[in-house]
Each structure stands twice: as structure tokens, then as C-alpha cells.
Amino acid sequence: MEEMTFGTMIAVAEEMFGRGLFWAMVAVSAIVTLAYIYVLIRDRSVNWRKFLLAQLSMPVGAVAAVVFVQAVTDSSLRDIGGPIDVILLLGIALVGAIGLAIVVYTAQSLIRGKSSVKDGVR
Amino acid sequence: MMDRRQFMTLASLAGAGALANPQVAGARVTPIATQARIVIVGAGAAGTALANRLVQRLDGAKITIIDPRREHLYQPGLSLVAAGLKPAGYVVSSTADWLPSGVTLIPDAVAAVDPETRKVSTTGGQSVDYDFLVLAPGLVLDHDAIEGFSLDMVGTNGIGALYAGPNYAARTWTAAAAFTETGGKGVFTRPATEMKCAGAPLKHTFLIDDIARRAGNSGKTEIVYAAHNDALFSVPIVSEKVRMLFADRGFATAYSHVLKSVDAEKKIATFTTPNGEQEMDYDYLHVIPPQRAPEFIRQSGLSWADRWTDQGWVEVDMHSLRHRRYPDIFALGDVAGVPKGKTAASVKFQVPVVEDHLVALIDGREGSASYAGYTSCPMITAIGRAMLVEFDYDNNLVPSFPGVIAPLEELWITWLMKSVALKATYNAMLRGRA
Numbered sequence: 001m002e003e004m005t006f007g008t009m010i011a012v013a014e015e016m017f018g019r020g021l022f023w024a025m026v027a028v029s030a031i032v033t034l035a036y037i038y039v040l041i042r043d044r045s046v047n048w049r050k051f052l053l054a055q056l057s058m059p060v061g062a063v064a065a066v067v068f069v070q071a072v073t074d075s076s077l078r079d080i081g082g083p084i085d086v087i088l089l090l091g092i093a094l095v096g097a098i099g100l101a102i103v104v105y106t107a108q109s110l111i112r113g114k115s116s117v118k119d120g121v122r
Numbered sequence: 123m124m125d126r127r128q129f130m131t132l133a134s135l136a137g138a139g140a141l142a143n144p145q146v147a148g149a150r151v152t153p154i155a156t157q158a159r160i161v162i163v164g165a166g167a168a169g170t171a172l173a174n175r176l177v178q179r180l181d182g183a184k185i186t187i188i189d190p191r192r193e194h195l196y197q198p199g200l201s202l203v204a205a206g207l208k209p210a211g212y213v214v215s216s217t218a219d220w221l222p223s224g225v226t227l228i229p230d231a232v233a234a235v236d237p238e239t240r241k242v243s244t245t246g247g248q249s250v251d252y253d254f255l256v257l258a259p260g261l262v263l264d265h266d267a268i269e270g271f272s273l274d275m276v277g278t279n280g281i282g283a284l285y286a287g288p289n290y291a292a293r294t295w296t297a298a299a300a301f302t303e304t305g306g307k308g309v310f311t312r313p314a315t316e317m318k319c320a321g322a323p324l325k326h327t328f329l330i331d332d333i334a335r336r337a338g339n340s341g342k343t344e345i346v347y348a349a350h351n352d353a354l355f356s357v358p359i360v361s362e363k364v365r366m367l368f369a370d371r372g373f374a375t376a377y378s379h380v381l382k383s384v385d386a387e388k389k390i391a392t393f394t395t396p397n398g399e400q401e402m403d404y405d406y407l408h409v410i411p412p413q414r415a416p417e418f419i420r421q422s423g424l425s426w427a428d429r430w431t432d433q434g435w436v437e438v439d440m441h442s443l444r445h446r447r448y449p450d451i452f453a454l455g456d457v458a459g460v461p462k463g464k465t466a467a468s469v470k471f472q473v474p475v476v477e478d479h480l481v482a483l484i485d486g487r488e489g490s491a492s493y494a495g496y497t498s499c500p501m502i503t504a505i506g507r508a509m510l511v512e513f514d515y516d517n518n519l520v521p522s523f524p525g526v527i528a529p530l531e532e533l534w535i536t537w538l539m540k541s542v543a544l545k546a547t548y549n550a551m552l553r554g555r556a
């Protein structure tokens with residue numbers, strides 16, 4: 001492509017999802033990220049029990065992300081044709097895994113955060 | 123849709139984006155004040171993209187765009203419609219919705235251009251004067267050139283013609299789908315003229331075969347590809363790759379076979395070949411007709427006199443896209459008489475060149491941008507795989523992602539680009555943002 005500038009990428013992404021949906025998605029991921037940073041700062045450390053559950057959700061997130069991308073693009077694992085495809089697949093899985101883990105961790109902390117601090121679990 | 127990784131990258135950059143005004147790709151420059159009258163013929167991929175960019179660059183210019191068609195067609199989607207992967211509506215939007223405010227749309231067809239008096243006249247009897255003229259009326263599909271064929275046959279009796287438009291592409295799928303189930307002999311053709319997206323006949327062949335294969339019917343189908351000359355693609359290295367893929371899939375190739383006539387009753391196609399006329403029976407026939415410049419281009423004396431004489435493409439300099447005899451006329455997109463470049467991807471590279479020269483002219487300078495023939499074709503080889511073939515005038519491969527996305531390899535990532543990112547990129551281009 002001629003000019004792969006940041007502005008072009010934003011323009012393409014807006015066309016892909018529609019302007020409203022795209023910026024709503026950006027907002028949601030920003031909010032989740034901020035909430036995650038918030039609970040980390042509030043609790044001052046990673047709560048390992050919550051982290052365990054978050055870790056357990058990672059394979060689910062990984063598979064879900066891959067299945068989602070394949071479903072919207074009429075494709076399947078047999079279409080993997082070269083190294084870049086494997087990297088892309090792993091990348092999608094990784095993002096799904098980390099994304100869901102952050103969501104699960106943050107949700108637990110926000111919902112049950114105070115009680116576990118009181119329990120002295122930390 | 124983009125994958126989530128790209129999405130996350132974007133999401134993480136979004137903070138920076140809010141600061142870095144994501145307005146228009148490229149630098150924002152002060153618009154040039156002018157009273158110039160600019161007429162653009164055709165509001166397809168090229169005309170629309172140029173109009174959206176010119177309004178950013180010029181202040182006070184009177185820009186008129188003339189196009190009789192209410193619907194805008196995203197033509198690269200036709201291949202997907204004709205394989206049952208997208209509905210006909212996927213390619214259709216409204217012409218007026220893409221145009222910027224401040225541009226006048228005349229919903230009429232151009233009937234003639236008088237380059238001496240600088241006047242354009244329409245079939246509805248309007249006459250529009252110009253200082254600068256941009257010709258972007260695409261091309262004409264000459265279905266009548268194929269004896270015995272008419273568009274109402276499409277979708278019945280095993281006849282497909284996906285170039286003809288969204289509804290014909292959907293009907294093509296009806297005929298092709300029947301072939302993938304019942305089997306028989308599928309004959310896939312292409313014209314001997316220049317054509318838009320020369321990869322599309324190949325894509326259709328690969329897709330229909332893949333669908334039959336998935337249905338477990340590859341044993342019942344015989345695929346014949348009729349090439350118009352002795353190659354499968356104009357770029358030799360790509361042609362060789364396609365030849366190997368054809369061998370892998372078990373396709374037969376009939377070289378130097380140009381479709382001349384169809385007998386739909388008897389299901390016989392007749393081809394012009396170096397050894398005279400040859401008949402071929404078929405169960406499914408895909409027709410892509412000869413392609414030419416619109417009649418008014420030729421009638422107005424704007425075509426090359428000594429090249430493509432049966433096709434009439436506009437006589438422009440291949441690097442500046444400026445008319446060789448009338449310096450205030452440019453041609454963009456499919457109608458331009460250049461050796462390569464009848465794709466939307468080429469339009470994306472051509473539009474900034476014409477923009478540069480036009481704005482420079484208005485500003486009393488000479489433009490410097492040059493079009494090197496960039497053409498791209500995401501060559502689908504199966505549902506889920508494609509090759510990102512990009513090349514220039516010199517038949518060099520010019521990959522956008524060298525070392526990352528191999529141009530001659532059937533990849534999933536390339537399919538993802540074709541099926542999810544291409545339309546978004548096309549739309550961004552229409553808006554002048556890509």
C-alpha cells in the first residue's frame with residue numbers, strides 16, 4: 001500500500017466497523033484497560049487467587065478469538081499456508097487470551113475486590 | 123472486520139490518535155484559492171476518490187461530477203457474490219452518499235467532449251464548460267460481441283457472467299452452484315481485450331473448483347480454463363505460478379482460445395484459435411466479454427490512434443496520466459490508455475498523481491508525481507486462501523509487505539485482507555482518506 005500512515009489505518013478501521021462501532025470498541029477497551037490499571041493500583045499488588053482464575057480463562061479466550069475470526073471470514077485451520085499465517089493465528093490467540101484474562105481479573109477485583117482485601121488474602 | 127491483534131494495536135494507539143488529528147492521510151496543506159471549473163466524468167472508484175481529495179486541496183473551485191448511475195458498485199466484491207459468499211447487496215451503495223458537499227453531481231451520461239472548445243455535453247442535452255477535465259467513466263462490457271449470448275441467459279442453462287453486475291453475479295452463482303453439485307465440464311473464459319482485474323477470471327475458476335471439492339464432487343467435475351493467449355497472466359512470474367497451481371488442481375488449459383459464440387441450447391461454446399474455430403461443449407460456461415472505452419471517448423477523438431484501436435482507451439502519458447494532445451485533460455482508472463492498471467488498487471495510486479498535476483497546474487506549476495503502473499490483485503485460490511499479487515509496468519513484483527507476506531504463496535492472511543480489509547480500504551479511498 002502506498003501510504004500506510006496512522007490516519008489511513010484509522011480510516012480503514014472506521015470503514016470496517018462503521019464509525020460509531022469502531023470508536024465504541026476503542027472506548028470499551030480503553031475503559032477495561034483503565035479499570036485494570038485502577039484495580040492494580042488500588043490493591044497495590046496482583047491478587048494471585050484472582051490471577052489464577054484469570055489464567056484459567058486464557059485458553060478459552062484464545063480459542064474464542066480464533067473461532068470468531070474464522071467464522072466471520074469463512075475460513076478454517078486448513079487454510080494456514082505459511083509462517084506468517086501461523087504467527088497471525090498465534091497472535092490472534094494471544095490477544096484473545098490476554099484480553100479475556102484482563103477482563104476476568106478486572107471483573108473479579110471490581111466485584112469482590114474489597115472483601116478479599118478484608119480477608120487479608122492479597 | 124480486522125483481527126483482534128490489529129484492533130488492540132489500534133486501541134492502544136488511540137490515545138495518540140486523538141492528539142494526532144486523524145483527518146486525512148498525508149499532510150494537510152493550505153487549500154489553493156481558485157475559480158477553476160473542473161469537470162469529472164464518472165463517479166466510480168476513481169472519480170469519487172479524486173473529488174474527495176480535490177475539495178481538500180482547492181478553495182473556490184467549481185467541481186462538477188457527471189454520472190448517470192445512482193448506485194455505486196464495489197466491483198471487487200462481485201467475485202465473492204458469484205461464489206455464494208456474499209449477497210448481491212454487498213457491492214451496492216449510493217453514488218451520492220460518497221460525494222463531498224460543495225461538488226455538483228449531474229445525474230446524466232456524457233455524450234460528447236469537445237476538447238477544442240472545452241465543453242462536455244450530456245445525453246440529457248446539458249452542456250458544461252470546463253477548464254480542466256478528468257475522464258473516469260470506467261469501461262464498457264461488450265456482451266453483444268459474443269454471438270448467441272445475451273445477459274438474460276445468465277443463471278440458466280449453466281451460463282455465468284459475473285462482471286455484468288451484482289444481480290448477474292448472484293445469478294452466476296445459481297448456475298455455478300448447480301455445476302458444483304451435479305458436476306460436468308466447466309469452461310472458464312476471458313476476453314482478448316484489456317480487462318479490469320485480470321485475476322478475476324482465475325479467481326472464479328479456483329473458487330468454483332474449491333466449492334465442488336469441498337462438496338466431495340471434484341471427481342465429477344472437469345475444469346477447463348480458456349486463456350486468450352499463451353499465458354495465464356500478463357506478468358510472467360505470476361503466470362508460471364498459476365500454471366503450477368492449475369497443475370496441482372488438475373485443471374486443463376486451452377491456450378489461445380477466445381470465446382466467439384455460444385449455443386446455449388446445445389451447450390456448445392465456439393472459440394477463435396490460431397487453428398481456426400474450435401467448438402467445446404460445456405455444462406457450465408463463464409463468460410467475460412471484451413471490454414472497451416465508452417463510445418463517447420472514441421467519438422470525441424480522445425483515444426489512442428495507433429494502440430488498442432479496437433478498444434479506444436484514452437491517449438495519456440503513462441506516468442502523469444495527462445492527455446498527450448490536450449494538456450487540460452486527464453484520464454483515471456479503467457479508461458486510461460496505459461499498459462497496466464485496470465484495478466481499484468491502481469486507482470488508489472493514480473488518484474494522488476492526477477491530484478498533484480491538476481493542483482500544480484492550477485497553481486501555475488508543473489506537477490511531479492508519477493504513476494509507475496502499480497496494479498494489485500488478491501488472487502483467491504480457494505475459500506480461505508489467496509496470493510497478494512502486486513506488480514508494476516515492468517512486470518516487477520512490488521510487494522507491500524516484503525519479507526512478511528510472500529506474493530506468490532497461497533496464504534490465509536491474504537485471504538483475510540481480501541475478505542475483510544479490502545472493502546474498508548476501498549471505502550477509505552473513495553472518501554479520499556487512503
Ligand SMILES: Cc1cc2nc3c(=O)[nH]c(=O)nc-3n(C[C@H](O)[C@H](O)[C@H](O)COP(=O)(O)OP(=O)(O)OC[C@H]3O[C@@H](n4cnc5c(N)ncnc54)[C@H](O)[C@@H]3O)c2cc1C
Nearest residue numbers: 164166167168191197198232259260319455456465466467
Ligand atoms: C469482477 C471484478 C473483480 C474485481 N476485483 C478487483 C480486485 O480484487 N481488486 C481491485 O483492485 N480491483 C478489482 N476490480 C476492478 C475495479 O473494480 C475497477 O478497476 C475500478 O472500479 C475502476 O474504477 P473506475 O472509476 O475507473 O471505474 P468504475 O468504478 O467502473 O466507475 C465508472 C463510473 O463512470 C460512470 N460512467 C460510465 N459511462 C459514463 C458516461 N458516459 N458519462 C458519465 N458517467 C459514466 C459509471 O456509471 C460508473 O459509475 C474488479 C472488477 C471486477 C468487474
